[in-house]
Amino acid sequence: xxxxxxxxxxxxxxxxxxxxxxxxxxxxxxxxxxxxxxxxxxxxxxxxxxxxxxxxxxxxxxxxxxxxxxxxxxxxxxxxxxxxxxxxxxxxxxxxxxxxxxxxxxxxxxxxxxxxxxxxxxxxxxxxxxxxxxxxxxxxxxxxxxxxxxxxxxxxxxxxxxxxxxxxxxxxxxxxxxxxxxxxxxxxxxxxxxxxxxxxxxxxxxxxxxxxxxxxxxxxxxxxxxxxxxxxxxxxxxxxxxxxxxxxxx
Amino acid sequence: xxxxxxxxxxxxxxxxxxxxxxxxxxxxxxxxxxxxxxxxxxxxxxxxxxxxxxxxxxxxxxxxxxxxxxxxxxxxxxxxxxxxxxxxxxxxxxxxxxxxxxxxxxxxxxxxxxxxxxxxxxxxxxxxxxxxxxxxxxxxxxxxxxxxxxxxxxxxxxxxxxxxxxxxxxxxxxxxxxxxxxxxxxxxxxxxxxxxxxxxxxxxxxxxxxxxxxxxxxxxxxxxxxxxxxxxxxxxxxxxxxxxxxxxxxxxxxxxxxxxxxxxxxxxxxxxxxxxxxxxxxxxxxxxxxxxxxxxxxxxxxxxxxxxxxxxxxxxxxxxxxxxxxxxxxxxxxxxxxxxxxxxxxxxxxxxxxxxxxxxxxxxxxxxxxxxxxxxxxxxxxxxxxxxxxxxxxxxxxxxxxxxxxxxxx
Ligand SMILES: Nc1ncnc2c1ncn2[C@@H]1O[C@H](COP(=O)(O)OP(=O)(O)O)[C@@H](O)[C@H]1O
Ligand SMILES: [Mg+2]
Numbered sequence: 210x211x212x213x214x215x216x217x218x219x220x221x222x223x224x225x226x227x228x229x230x231x232x233x234x235x236x237x238x239x240x241x242x243x244x245x246x247x248x249x250x251x252x253x254x255x256x257x258x259x260x261x262x263x264x265x266x267x268x269x270x271x272x273x274x275x276x277x278x279x280x281x282x283x284x285x286x287x288x289x290x291x292x293x294x295x296x297x298x299x300x301x302x303x304x305x306x307x308x309x310x311x312x313x314x315x316x317x318x319x320x321x322x323x324x325x326x327x328x329x330x331x332x333x334x335x336x337x338x339x340x341x342x343x344x345x346x347x348x349x350x351x352x353x354x355x356x357x358x359x360x361x362x363x364x365x366x367x368x369x370x371x372x373x374x375x376x377x378x379x380x381x382x383x384x385x386x387x388x389x390x391x392x393x394x395x396x397x398x399x400x401x402x403x404x405x406x407x408x409x410x411x412x413x414x415x416x417x418x419x420x421x422x423x424x425x426x427x428x429x430x431x432x433x434x435x436x437x438x439x440x441x442x443x444x445x446x447x448x449x450x451x452x453x454x455x456x457x458x459x
Numbered sequence: 460x461x462x463x464x465x466x467x468x469x470x471x472x473x474x475x476x477x478x479x480x481x482x483x484x485x486x487x488x489x490x491x492x493x494x495x496x497x498x499x500x501x502x503x504x505x506x507x508x509x510x511x512x513x514x515x516x517x518x519x520x521x522x523x524x525x526x527x528x529x530x531x532x533x534x535x536x537x538x539x540x541x542x543x544x545x546x547x548x549x550x551x552x553x554x555x556x557x558x559x560x561x562x563x564x565x566x567x568x569x570x571x572x573x574x575x576x577x578x579x580x581x582x583x584x585x586x587x588x589x590x591x592x593x594x595x596x597x598x599x600x601x602x603x604x605x606x607x608x609x610x611x612x613x614x615x616x617x618x619x620x621x622x623x624x625x626x627x628x629x630x631x632x633x634x635x636x637x638x639x640x641x642x643x644x645x646x647x648x649x650x651x652x653x654x655x656x657x658x659x660x661x662x663x664x665x666x667x668x669x670x671x672x673x674x675x676x677x678x679x680x681x682x683x684x685x686x687x688x689x690x691x692x693x694x695x696x697x698x699x700x701x702x703x704x705x706x707x708x709x710x711x712x713x714x715x716x717x718x719x720x721x722x723x724x725x726x727x728x729x730x731x732x733x734x735x736x737x738x739x740x741x742x743x744x745x746x747x748x749x750x751x752x753x754x755x756x757x758x759x760x761x762x763x764x765x766x767x768x769x770x771x772x773x774x775x776x777x778x779x780x781x782x783x784x785x786x787x788x789x790x791x792x793x794x795x796x797x798x799x800x801x802x803x804x805x806x807x808x809x810x811x812x813x814x815x816x817x818x819x820x821x822x823x824x825x826x827x828x829x830x831x832x833x834x835x836x837x838x839x840x841x842x843x844x845x846x847x848x849x850x851x852x853x854x855x856x857x858x859x860x861x862x863x864x865x866x867x868x869x
């Protein structure tokens with residue numbers, strides 16, 4: 210099947226433990242595009258990311274996910290990762306004894322990548338973290354940078370970034386933005402970019418650093434609004450998410 | 460050695476001949492052949508068979524290239540067959556030889572372990588056991604580790620061992636010992652007494668790798684006495700099957716600032732019974748200890764113990780015990796104990812037993828590892844205890860021994 214979309218989601222319905230969280234969601238991303246999702250806590254943003262990535266707890270009961278024209282709706286998590294989907298988790302677990310270096314190496318999938326690993330770690334300002342247990346005692350910002358460092362090594366075609374700026378202090382947010390732009394090939398003109406991003410942002414800060422084409426608002430497991438990300442953000446800042454909720458009710 | 464002293468130990472041992480151990484399954488010693496210690500001989504390592512050397516190597520004892528060792532000792536059953544030294548200031552010989560050479564050694568004999576602790580210590584005393592005597596003279600520092608191998612060669616036999624390690628003032632001694640068997644499916648019993656004396660400002664690292672077989676019983680009895688500013692760092696690895704193994708070494712800090720660290724890595728395959736722990740008595744001001752253990756069962760039973768006793772001001776101790784249950788059978792019973800008898804002690808412990816966290820496996824899978832690769836990486840990490848103070852070479856040898864066994868197990 211040929212498709213102009215890199216990622217195409219149709220009528221996606223997801224359950225966790227038999228509770229329906231996402232109720233028939235549609236989303237389409239072309240190569241090189243970056244989209245941003247806003248929405249209040251508990252609206253299902255993380256659930257959407259985890260479902261696209263294929264975490265087993267997030268069970269698709271209706272709808273489909275296509276990646277590069279291939280139906281991946283029921284493909285195992287690790288196969289999706291190897292196909293070119295990557296995720297930066299909102300709250301990744303600590304894995305004792307597994308070093309940051311091991312994680313980056315797993316992402317890189319090269320025989321001898323130690324030089325590249327050092328270079329990327331330096332870029333993420335995490336050179337001293339390579340030999341530490343992954344996420345163990347990391348600050349909020351360090352976790353986010355470590356997630357992005359892993360993605361930079363993986364270089365996935367679609368990056369799912371779950372609140373990459375939350376818990377990051379102002380000094381570091383520019384660095385986060387820079388890493389994301391690296392990941393999404395922002396040095397290339399749009400036409401030449403092949404890597405796409407789907408970014409969840411609770412605060413919208415990231416829009417100051419990352420150019421996004423489309424914005425969405427999620428409420429109660431549905432996408433209730435789609436448009437220019439800056440417009441959406443301004444509306445939310447002015448009127449709060451209450452406006453979006455009532456919008457849905459109409 | 461005065462006759463009187465010998466007699467009093469012999470008497471005590473006789474009285475304890477049928478004394479069951481405080482913990483661990485009781486082993487009927489009459490089911491095994493007992494023999495008396497044999498006079499030490501000297502066999503060139505070149506003349507030890509390839510098969511034996513291979514088995515010893517799997518327990519960390521390298522006999523083909525002695526240049527990476529400061530000294531070597533090998534005992535087969537109850538006969539010491541090789542002792543050699545490559546560094547000045549280090550002594551290594553059979554304990555029987557050391558007893559003959561040094562009149563003063565009797566002052567150490569049964570001082571860190573009680574001769575009448577149980578029937579196993581009694582058996583060791585009553586069979587005039589051999590074993591290794593390793594000593595670092597004052598200020599001597601080993602460049603390479605000293606290695607010792609205790610090898611069970613004959614089936615159905617009790618191997619009695621009495622080891623003495625003395626680190627004189629300001630010395631530094633690194634020891635690696637490997638214990639293994641020549642046979643696979645026959646019974647055998649290893650009874651090993653080890654007494655460590657770590658003097659003022661001395662440092663001993665002791666890395667012990669056990670590689671037994673499914674019908675072998677093992678009852679080591681270890682005690683250590685650490686003086687002012689002394690450091691005792693003990694690493695123990697067992698990843699091969701054993702019928703029944705119980706050990707609970709006790710280290711006593713008797714001098715200010717004495718430090719003890721115990722690291723244990725144990726993997727219990729089906730039908731193996733392991734009861735393994737470490738005890739530290741913080742009997743001097745500012746003494747410190749850290750006890751870390753990692754236990755995995757792939758079907759066998761594990762009791763993982765730890766005990767810290769703090770009885771002097773400003774002592775500090777931490778106990779960490781983590782267990783992983785893999786598969787559907789097997790148990791891990793963690794028993795961490797702390798006893799403080801003074802307000803100024805700082806003792807803590809953490810223990811966790813469970814299966815591999817699915818969340819962690821999925822995290823690694825999200826980076827493209829298969830489920831099996833992710834699981835293996837997590838197990839590898841779980842078994843990787845960061846060992847401070849162990850020379851890099853020993854550390855890498857220990858990690859290698861762990862990695863080699865891992866490959867066979869998982
Ligand atoms: N593991 C889970 N088990 C049960 N319910 C969950 C779980 N994760 C999320 N939910 C529920 O799903 C809804 C959406 O959560 P989430 O996707 O995390 O929202 P968001 O990321 O937008 O804050 C919430 O009501 C939340 O309570
Ligand atoms: Mg979320």
